[in-house]
Amino acid sequence: MNRMTRSADANAGARRGRPPKGASQLSRDAIVDATLEVIDTGGVTAVSMRSVARVLGVDAKSLYNHVDGKDGLLDAVAEHLLGGVFIPPATGDLRIDLPAIADAFRDRALLHPEAAPLVLTRQLASIEGLAPVEALLGALRSAGCPTEESVQLMRILVASLIGTLLREAQAGxxxxxxxxxxxxxxxxxxxxxxxxxxxxxxxxxxxxxxxxEYEYAVQAATALVLDRIRASHGG
Amino acid sequence: MNRMTRSADANAGARRGRPPKGASQLSRDAIVDATLEVIDTGGVTAVSMRSVARVLGVDAKSLYNHVDGKDGLLDAVAEHLLGGVFIPPATGDLRIDLPAIADAFRDRALLHPEAAPLVLTRQLASIEGLAPVEALLGALRSAGCPTEESVQLMRILVASLIGTLLREAQAGxxxxxxxxxxxxxxxxxxxxxxxxxxxxxxxxxxxxxxxxEYEYAVQAATALVLDRIRASHGG
DNA sequence: CCACTATATCCACGGCGTGGATTTAATCAA
DNA sequence: TTGATTAAATCCACGCCGTGGATATAGTGG
Structure with a gap:
């Protein structure tokens, strides 16, 4: 279950320069994987440039070639997780589609429970992690909700989902x-x-x-949306 | 605007033992205040035992006499803020009381914007910070909601409030x-x-x-509660 | 008066993020 | 082909950090 086992461990007196062509290259993905390993083992607080490098059998400064400092490293982890959210195709029924989106998000956020705070609280500027937003907007729009109200409702849904999952993750x-x-x-x-x-x-x-608790929250949020839509364009 | 100005600054070669009776004693409250000063100036990441001690003109290890390490220090700050939530007396009308509780919480959470993540994400074991919970339960119960459902609704309300405020605080x-x-x-x-x-x-x-956004979220949450109560004990 | 305890400082250790220099290999221009 | 440039790695070093442990001073209770 090692990384590619560059050397034994702790990187004692390794080669000095750029690695030759065939040799295992350090990659952003490998770094993210190693970081998740550290997080799963010891929590987010155990993440350090050095601890991640240790897992990879590499010098800490090597990470800087693929990642923008420690903060960038944690961003990369959050993006990786958020980017992997798989949302099933829409059915057109909000009662099914909204919970499905929430479930997909939850599954991904709790896949690595210790990493959940990262996924839930980091505000990333990147394009990654927009899939849930797109899916929510799509579901609301196709239920007849106008654009602006869809954005407002989407924000409420995301906020309460994040609040709920944060509590779930913190519960240990x-x-x-x-x-x-x-x-x-x-x-x-x-x-x-x-x-x-x-x-x-x-x-x-x-x-x-x-x-x-999660089911109850999702069910309540779904009911809220249905009421809003009924009241807005149905009445 | 100094702390009690124990010495000039940086605590150069100060007295060595326990301070005499009249002298300014270090206190938990003073430490919390100094920590908030550091947070307001440089954000939560700027908090360190040493930086807080520097503000107080004191040795870092002195803080350990009043606070249980860095984690305990941050807990103390969160408790201090949460404990200061002032909730106006209930009127009996949920449409007024629920927003009032949310407002009180929000005011306190955003009083020191950089400290908001502390207030919103730390799970504290202490009794402090239970006032909003008590107020919410009281409002729901006196509106006729049974105990268990009150707890469920209260959790949803808290989760979406936290999600909303987290976003607000992160928006910078x-x-x-x-x-x-x-x-x-x-x-x-x-x-x-x-x-x-x-x-x-x-x-x-x-x-x-x-x-x-905040108003919209609170209004939606209030409507959700009213609907639930109507559907539950009214229908 | 003496033992004990509470509160403070000082010293020191290992770990941290990262700036900078160095080394090696790949890549590209001539 | 060859030389310059660039990319990717290691090593070194600095100034922070949390905190364990020793020491010093003053209050407190018998």
Whole structure:
């Protein structure tokens, strides 16, 4: 499962100049892959020019030939993930198409859970990652929603999707199994807050079902859009 | 506008032991204030134990007596901001109370724009910052919404508010004045995307009116809640 | 008065991002 | 073919960073 195994590791006293033709070239893609490996292992905070270079068996400064510093590296990772969102063909039914777009985005964003904050919070200037926007606009427009309102609705949908996924990603690798100890502790904390409605709702607040929350949010957002469209051009 | 001006600056060869009674004691609040100063000046990335200590005219390790490392420092800042959310008394009308809660949260989150990501993305285990949750639950419950559904709706509201404010904060200090050059450039980029609906909507996508987007999002979220409640216990 | 604890500084270590110099190989112009 | 240019790599070094550990000073409780 190594990278192309340039040398053993840690890059001890390697060749000095540009690598000969046949030799394995460092590439932007390989760098992004290595970075994702680091992220999966130790989280985003474990990413450093040096740690990524170490995975590749390469000098840190070599990365600069393919990527624009650490920030550019993280941008590249976000773009790579966002660019890989696969949205199924539209059916023309918003009740199907909106959830499908959201699902595609979610799948990609949570593929590498530790990398989710990157995907969800980086604002990239690039063209990559526009596919979901295009798909959402297409779905809304073909449902009869005028252009400007489509943009507004699209923004709301994206914002609440991002908010929902951010929470899901931050909830950690809690798989909902035998986390009951954590739940009980959380509930106790909430009950100690002294806030009446928080106390009343503590059992529900302490619990967290990733899929159920996501489904509920998507369903609500879809209903919102349908209402808006009905009210706008139907009434 | 200095901190209490312990020494001139950079803390050159200061006293060595515990400060005498009358002398200015370092405090958690002073540290949080200094951190916000650093954030306002240079963004979250400019925060370091050393930079904050420099502002206070103090050794970096002194901060550890009041704050649990750098992560604890940032948590303290987030808690401080979240704890200061002031929510006006409820009127009983969701159409007024929900926007009021959102406004209070927004005001506080954008008070220090560079610190917004902290407030919006940190998950804090503490009791602080539960006020908005309490207020939202109270508003929903007193509108007749059952406990569990109130929790679900509250989560949706929080998620979309966070998503919206995150976008607003990331949009940078664009004050909407004479940014037309940037708008035009953004529109050009979008038109080069090759995506038909993006191209069609480019003029709207390129533009960004902070307040208008926020108002629209809050209004939509409020409408969503009203519909849900009507459908649920009214129908 | 003495032990203990709280609060401060100083020192030091290993890791970080990256500017700059150097080395090697590929590529292109003549 | 040959020489200049460019691309891709390593090495070196600087000034930051978080923080572990030692030390010093002052308050505090028996």
């Amino acid at each position: 690798p809690t798989l909902g199994i035998s986390d009951t100890g954590g739940i009980a502790a959380r509930q106790k904390t909430l009950e100690d807050s002294g806030l009446p409605h928080v106390i009343e709702a503590a059992p529900h607040l302490a619990r967290f079902d990733r899929d159920a | 200090p664009t004050l909407g004045i004479s940014d037309t050059g940037g708008i035009a450039a953004r529109q050009k980029t979008l038109e080069d995307s090759g995506l038909p609906h993006v191209i069609e909507a480019a003029p709207h996508l390129a533009r960004f009116d902070r307040d208008a």
